[in-house]
Amino acid sequence: MASDSAQWKHYFDEWGPSLLLFARQQTGYLVDAEDVVQEAFIKVWKTYAPNNPISKSLLYSAVRTIAIDHARSTTRRKVRETTIYEERDTDSDWFQRRLEQNERAAMLEAKVRNLSHDQQEVLVLKIWGELTFQEISETLEISANTAASRYRYALEHLKKEILPRLI
Amino acid sequence: MNLPDEELEKELAAFQPVQPNETLKQKIAIGLDQPEINKTRSILKIWPIIALATAACVLLAFKLSSPQSTIEAPKVASTEPSEPSPESANFQSFKAEQHLLEALDEGVVLTANNEPVRKLRYQFVDTVTMINEIDGSIFTMEIPREEILFVPLTLL
Numbered sequence: 001m002a003s004d005s006a007q008w009k010h011y012f013d014e015w016g017p018s019l020l021l022f023a024r025q026q027t028g029y030l031v032d033a034e035d036v037v038q039e040a041f042i043k044v045w046k047t048y049a050p051n052n053p054i055s056k057s058l059l060y061s062a063v064r065t066i067a068i069d070h071a072r073s074t075t076r077r078k079v080r081e082t083t084i085y086e087e088r089d090t091d092s093d094w095f096q097r098r099l100e101q102n103e104r105a106a107m108l109e110a111k112v113r114n115l116s117h118d119q120q121e122v123l124v125l126k127i128w129g130e131l132t133f134q135e136i137s138e139t140l141e142i143s144a145n146t147a148a149s150r151y152r153y154a155l156e157h158l159k160k161e162i163l164p165r166l167i
Numbered sequence: 168m169n170l171p172d173e174e175l176e177k178e179l180a181a182f183q184p185v186q187p188n189e190t191l192k193q194k195i196a197i198g199l200d201q202p203e204i205n206k207t208r209s210i211l212k213i214w215p216i217i218a219l220a221t222a223a224c225v226l227l228a229f230k231l232s233s234p235q236s237t238i239e240a241p242k243v244a245s246t247e248p249s250e251p252s253p254e255s256a257n258f259q260s261f262k263a264e265q266h267l268l269e270a271l272d273e274g275v276v277l278t279a280n281n282e283p284v285r286k287l288r289y290q291f292v293d294t295v296t297m298i299n300e301i302d303g304s305i306f307t308m309e310i311p312r313e314e315i316l317f318v319p320l321t322l323l
Contacts, residue, residue, distance in 0.1 A: 017183070034191050038194050042198040094182075112179070159175060
């Protein structure tokens with residue numbers, strides 16, 4: 001049991017940040033994203049971990065499914081609608097602040113967060129989730145070609161918005 | 168001037184996602200440490216609902232198979248005056264019927280616990296007929312009644 005405990009912590013330490021990032025991208029709220037990651041991780045681990053290796057794409061799929069369920073939840077929607085003020089997850093950081101972070105980096109991060117939902121989720125899974133297009137296609141239930149084209153559009157969009165790095 | 172994809176990807180990859188806080192890790196640890204308890208609790212929690220729904224379905228199926236079945240007349244003693252008049256004392260229940268007017272499937276709804284259930288609405292009219300044993304006069308009353316059943320659904 002102790003080895004199991006160490007094992008899940010190892011996975012969580014390695015994949016937790018990118019899972020949380022993906023959940024934030026899916027839900028739009030940090031609090032919801034944490035709930036989603038918690039539920040997804042426990043569900044996948046209990047279902048598969050004892051006898052099977054855990055894949056990243058499985059965890060991302062679980063995060064996405066649970067995020068959709070959360071969005072559909074009537075109770076949660078009511079709570080959200082009746083909350084006087086709840087700021088959408090736009091001002092809290094998606095990424096760790098870097099000491100050397102310059103204006104360009106800040107702008108690039110802002111542009112990533114302004115991408116369309118479809119392009120953004122593919123970009124998050126590809127860059128920070130480090131999934132292949134095949135894994136992304138399974139996670140998002142789209143074709144690998146669609147995943148690749150959305151990724152290309154996302155990069156093109158970002159390139160238009162920012163100036164090339166001056167070396 | 169065009170920026171190569173590889174360079175942009177490298178720049179993006181340099182962003183490190185924010186670390187989950189320690190509370191989230193603790194919540195997961197708790198959730199993973201109590202697998203069987205949670206499972207048992209959830210079964211115990213829904214067991215009464217399943218039992219009630221099953222009983223309701225069996226009863227409903229029986230009722231639907233005999234929509235005008237005769238049932239025992241309800242006792243109306245509590246509504247009678249303490250000293251009944253001679254006429255009312257002679258009335259005896261003759262028969263009681265229930266008629267199914269409408270059965271509506273209102274679709275899947277969520278309970279307060281976010282559990283999906285199918286909502287079924289049935290509208291009946293119960294007819295109770297009483298007869299005066301002395302002069303043979305008949306007294307009939309109709310009572311509209313509505314039943315709403317929630318049948319739990321299992322998501323696969």
